[in-house]
Amino acid sequence: MTDGIFRRLRTRAAQAALAAFCGVLLLGSSGCSRVFWRPDLGGGMRLAGERNQVVVVAYWSSLNADCMRMEEKVFTNPEVVKTLRGTIPVRISSLTNQRFAEDYGLTTVPAFVIFGPDGGVLRISQGYMDEARFRGMVEAAKLSM
Numbered sequence: 001m002t003d004g005i006f007r008r009l010r011t012r013a014a015q016a017a018l019a020a021f022c023g024v025l026l027l028g029s030s031g032c033s034r035v036f037w038r039p040d041l042g043g044g045m046r047l048a049g050e051r052n053q054v055v056v057v058a059y060w061s062s063l064n065a066d067c068m069r070m071e072e073k074v075f076t077n078p079e080v081v082k083t084l085r086g087t088i089p090v091r092i093s094s095l096t097n098q099r100f101a102e103d104y105g106l107t108t109v110p111a112f113v114i115f116g117p118d119g120g121v122l123r124i125s126q127g128y129m130d131e132a133r134f135r136g137m138v139e140a141a142k143l144s145m
């Protein structure tokens with residue numbers, strides 16, 4: 001019984017360490033996101049307005065297995081990185097910003113909210129997405145503005 005608890009704690013600690021490592025590097029080492037995620041929505045929205053680009057918000061948690069799987073498998077994919085060019089990627093932690101989830105009706109992580117340059121919501125999606133589905137969501141949002 002206690003063995004399972006300690007194993008889960010070690011796994012969560014390893015996931016948190018990987019997330020911290022990836023968040024600090026932002027360089028795309030194996031298993032780390034190759035996406036440069038901005039840390040603040042306000043700055044991202046201002047930049048999007050100036051550049052007439054969409055803002056792709058990832059609402060996530062370093063303690064969630066699906067978030068970590070997207071970090072390792074989706075955000076390291078060169079085609080995903082290419083799709084996110086010409087957008088403003090922003091990452092918001094669910095651990096420190098519950099208000100964002102309340103404002104947009106998010107009930108799980110990972111979740112994605114895509115805003116147009118005017119601040120209007122273009123797309124909302126919740127749950128794990130593979131590379132193709134994530135790219136399709138971002139491309140559809142780009143086309144709809």
